[in-house]
Amino acid sequence: MIEVKNLVKKYGNHLAVDHLDFTIEPGRIYGFLGPNGAGKSTTMNIMTGYLGATEGEVVIGGHDILKEPEKAKRCIGYLPEQPPLYMDMTVREYLEFAAELKEIPRRKRADQVTEVEKMVRIRDVEKRLIRNLSKGYRQRVGLAQAILGYPEIIILDEPSVGLDPKQIIEIRQLIRSLAKKHTVILSSHILAEVREVCDYILIISKGKLVASDTPENLERMLGESGTVELETKASPAEVREILKNVPGIEEITAKAEENGITRAQIMEKKGEDVRERVSLAFADRRKPLLTLRTAGATLEDVFMELTQSEQLPDAFTRHMEQAAGTEADRKKREDQAAAVDMENIDRAVGDDRNGEGDEQDAGSL
Amino acid sequence: MLAVYKRELRSYFQSMVGCVFVAFLIAFTGIYFMAYNLLSGYPYFSYTLSGSIIVFLVGIPLLTMRSFSEERRNRTDQLLLTAPVGLEKIVMGKYLAMVTVIAIPNVIFCVFPLIIKAQGTAYPLVDYISIGLFFLLGCVYAAVGMFISALTESQIIAYIGTFGILLVLYLWDGILSMLPSSDVSGLMGVLIVVTVIAFYIWRMTDNAVLSGVVEAAGVIAALIVYFVKSSLYENLLTNLLGRLALADVFTDVTSNSIVDLSGVALYLSIIAVFVFLTVQAIQKRRWS
Numbered sequence: 001m002i003e004v005k006n007l008v009k010k011y012g013n014h015l016a017v018d019h020l021d022f023t024i025e026p027g028r029i030y031g032f033l034g035p036n037g038a039g040k041s042t043t044m045n046i047m048t049g050y051l052g053a054t055e056g057e058v059v060i061g062g063h064d065i066l067k068e069p070e071k072a073k074r075c076i077g078y079l080p081e082q083p084p085l086y087m088d089m090t091v092r093e094y095l096e097f098a099a100e101l102k103e104i105p106r107r108k109r110a111d112q113v114t115e116v117e118k119m120v121r122i123r124d125v126e127k128r129l130i131r132n133l134s135k136g137y138r139q140r141v142g143l144a145q146a147i148l149g150y151p152e153i154i155i156l157d158e159p160s161v162g163l164d165p166k167q168i169i170e171i172r173q174l175i176r177s178l179a180k181k182h183t184v185i186l187s188s189h190i191l192a193e194v195r196e197v198c199d200y201i202l203i204i205s206k207g208k209l210v211a212s213d214t215p216e217n218l219e220r221m222l223g224e225s226g227t228v229e230l231e232t233k234a235s236p237a238e239v240r241e242i243l244k245n246v247p248g249i250e251e252i253t254a255k256a257e258e259n260g261i262t263r264a265q266i267m268e269k270k271g272e273d274v275r276e277r278v279s280l281a282f283a284d285r286r287k288p289l290l291t292l293r294t295a296g297a298t299l300e301d302v303f304m305e306l307t308q309s310e311q312l313p314d315a316f317t318r319h320m321e322q323a324a325g326t327e328a329d330r331k332k333r334e335d336q337a338a339a340v341d342m343e344n345i346d347r348a349v350g351d352d353r354n355g356e357g358d359e360q361d362a363g364s365l
Numbered sequence: 366m367l368a369v370y371k372r373e374l375r376s377y378f379q380s381m382v383g384c385v386f387v388a389f390l391i392a393f394t395g396i397y398f399m400a401y402n403l404l405s406g407y408p409y410f411s412y413t414l415s416g417s418i419i420v421f422l423v424g425i426p427l428l429t430m431r432s433f434s435e436e437r438r439n440r441t442d443q444l445l446l447t448a449p450v451g452l453e454k455i456v457m458g459k460y461l462a463m464v465t466v467i468a469i470p471n472v473i474f475c476v477f478p479l480i481i482k483a484q485g486t487a488y489p490l491v492d493y494i495s496i497g498l499f500f501l502l503g504c505v506y507a508a509v510g511m512f513i514s515a516l517t518e519s520q521i522i523a524y525i526g527t528f529g530i531l532l533v534l535y536l537w538d539g540i541l542s543m544l545p546s547s548d549v550s551g552l553m554g555v556l557i558v559v560t561v562i563a564f565y566i567w568r569m570t571d572n573a574v575l576s577g578v579v580e581a582a583g584v585i586a587a588l589i590v591y592f593v594k595s596s597l598y599e600n601l602l603t604n605l606l607g608r609l610a611l612a613d614v615f616t617d618v619t620s621n622s623i624v625d626l627s628g629v630a631l632y633l634s635i636i637a638v639f640v641f642l643t644v645q646a647i648q649k650r651r652w653s
Binding site: 045048049050051052069070071073074076078080082084085086087088089093097098100101102103145 | 371372375376379380439440442443445447448450451651652
């Protein structure tokens with residue numbers, strides 16, 4: 001459906017997009033994930049024909065964006081990072097203009113505009129000037145514009161930026177409902193959003209594609225040998241004593257908390273699952289086990305690992321070898337995580353809707 | 366194209382710029398009309414119109430300044446450039462909207478010769494031709510202004526740039542009279558032009574060999590012509606650059622009742638060139 005081959009974009013000496021190659025298949029939601037300035041918007045701008053590439057080609061639905069721009073653009077609806085709105089128009093006027101621009105036949109135009117307005121819930125503001133709308137409504141008007149004409153591919157650049165949590169939930173639901181009939185590509189620097197919404201993730205860092213897979217597979221890449229976390233009513237010394245003879249354990253860290261509870265982390269040896277043995281060991285000694293769970297690598301880990309390291313392959317292998325590593329390594333990862341703006345509100349919302357995600361976040365960060 | 370045209374036209378009258386332009390031009394021309402034609406009894410409306418050029422100099426940059434610079438600043442050009450519409454159509458839609466705004470006062474001007482006629486002798490042919498040329502001159506100015514607007518993100522710079530260029534063109538005759546007319550100066554002028562063209566080619570293509578060849582060929586050709594027939598270079602600068610005094614075609618009609626058809630062709634070709642350059646300027650920006 002979309003083929004991007006060897007895409008390069010240079011701004012002077014700065015390489016914004018560095019030999020990007022990927023293919024977009026129909027009927028899925030794709031997520032472009034990367035830190036700010038990774039080249040997500042530039043790539044999208046090139047795919048939609050707004051910018052020209054320095055090298056490489058983009059083929060959309062069989063049409064090269066340079067050779068047959070009008071046919072290629074007909075397949076695409078685009079919501080740029082900043083919605084392209086005319087402040088001096090009303091919502092209805094603007095959408096009718098966009099519909100005419102997209103060459104929707106005159107007799108279908110009014111119906112379709114109304115339909116799209118209902119879809120993104122802006123029907124009640126259609127007579128208001130765009131200038132007077134809030135950021136959330138403006139974003140929705142921009143989204144309506146992208147949906148108009150029902151193009152096969154809808155490209156959304158950071159669709160939930162600047163929205164409040166409720167609006168974010170609504171916009172995500174809308175994106176999911178769009179995916180039933182359209183291929184959706186969205187970009188984001190927010191992991192929770194991408195993990196929740198997308199079927200397939202392309203991680204971009206410094207203009208390069210560093211990983212592309214389903215969210216589950218990406219997590220699995222790092223999560224082969226994991227960490228088990230537990231809380232128990234035993235002292236740290238007792239925990240070590242109990243677990244001393246349990247096979248499959250690489251390393252134990254235990255720390256006393258308040259109320260006589262100890263929180264411990266157990267590094268498993270590669271390929272081992274020690275949970276059963278651990279619970280039995282505690283049961284044998286009649287020490288209550290309050291929680292016991294696997295804290296596998298999350299998308300956050302993958303993301304941090306892939307986007308922060310200078311030499312990706314090395315760092316990646318090292319990570320695999322150490323498999324969640326020592327306490328020091330863990331501390332380092334925590335620091336890295338703290339350094340990145342993760343938009344806490346958004347994560348909270350994402351995690352509310354995904355209890356498992358919540359646990360995993362707590363485990364890894 | 367129609368969509369862009371309609372939107373632009375509506376926006377001109379919603380943002381008041383269009384209304385202000387039309388009102389300003391008509392009010393100013395009305396005052397001249399009253400002074401020359403009604404109070405002094407001069408029967409040519411064309412003469413009145415020649416006084417209104419100054420309003421064009423101030424007013425047309427007002428119309429053109431936001432055409433592309435505002436789109437670029439507000440990122441609304443992303444909507445236009447990612448829509449399945451050719452860039453030429455977008456530029457033409459915008460240009461035609463400006464032309465329509467300029468046409469409105471000119472249509473109203475068509476009433477003025479009739480008022481003169483009602484008072485006695487009138488020269489409708491000269492008057493109507495001059496209104497037509499006045500409109501065409503406005504279109505030329507608008508094309509220049511649109512091009513400048515496509516070069517910048519700032520409306521202010523677009524306004525001042527356009528105003529400056531139009532003002533220089535307006536005062537061109539005076540500037541030109543200061544130029545030397547000897548054959549050597551003509552040769553120098555040609556060499557400068559060749560160098561500018563070569564530099565432009567180098568900037569556009571990054572090809573030093575190509576631009577070097579163009580420069581060398583131009584210089585050699587110019588020198589050969591100079592040594593074979595140096596009289597060709599006499600008055601060359603004034604003659605060539607004199608064509609740029611765009612308002613001359615119009616003032617020929619208003620003051621001497623001479624209609625210069627080649628001048629009309631010049632107007633139309635300048636419009637075509639600047640519309641083309643606007644498209645190119647926007648294209649180039651997408652690639653840089």
